[in-house]
């Protein structure tokens with residue numbers, strides 16, 4: 151990327167985590183948590199906008215795909231780990247009001263939104279880190295779900311060991327994570343474009359993942375899971391989901407899914423959006439629909455039968 155003259159347009163959003171990246175140092179777990187908490191304080195609810203809009207061929211979004219794991223049996227005890235603003239809990243509650251739902255997240259701002267859509271008697275919500283689920287008893291859950299958050303957890307080993315502790319024998323743990331990038335046409339171009347704007351200011355951005363990189367590839371994810379659940383059967387499935395609509399809306403929603411986009415000050419953010427809209431535009435093929443855009447995302451679901 152050249153000729154952006156970004157020095158005139160403000161600095162990247164900064165945190166201890168970004169300071170470590172700027173110094174070419176792998177941020178530690180505390181710095182990661184502080185960074186994620188800041189992003190979620192300032193942009194609470196951002197994940198669900200894109201994730202609930204993108205759908206597979208059958209019309210399911212990724213929350214609905216993950217929710218399939220929960221049997222429709224009254225009294226089933228379900229934990230949504232890192233529930234964020236609560237979209238998955240709401241889907242489960244609307245499907246069966248007799249499920250016993252619990253949600254935990256470390257972001258109070260996300261939990262505040264979750265509380266506005268799920269009443270106290272419909273779900274227990276706790277502000278907790280996934281590495282220490284202290285208020286949840288051993289063997290007390292039938293299903294643990296985690297939608298697009300496992301990738302952000304570092305260290306990951308204590309998270310998996312906590313999930314194992316709280317799950318009953320015969321219970322299931324299922325997580326929705328990023329799928330193989332190349333499965334979704336154009337996805338890596340979107341990723342690279344957004345990252346390139348951040349990298350103009352912070353060249354090491356992207357070298358250190360937000361979370362444990364082993365969650366991001368199918369094989370290493372399976373290996374981690376089988377170390378934590380040695381006797382379990384483990385299955386990973388992948389698919390793509392997409393959204394299509396007015397180009398400005400699709401561009402904004404797609405960009406808002408990437409943590410990297412929140413690093414950019416408004417002026418650079420706007421320039422990035424304008425380049426991104428060129429990438430996502432499909433108007434040439436479908437002019438009768440007006441100025442349309444499409445965004446395609448790869449997703450994977452890991453299901454562990456304990």
Ligand SMILES: C[S@@+](CC[C@H](N)C(=O)[O-])C[C@H]1O[C@@H](n2cnc3c(N)ncnc32)[C@H](O)[C@@H]1O
Pocket residue numbers: 186187190197198201231232233234235236237254255256257260278279280281296297298299302303304
């Ligand atoms: C990308 S959002 C996903 C939120 C929600 N599951 C959804 O898909 O809409 C990631 C969420 O994980 C939470 N999170 C990240 N690391 C966490 C940790 N170690 N413990 C608890 N929550 C965590 C964040 O606060 C945030 O709400």
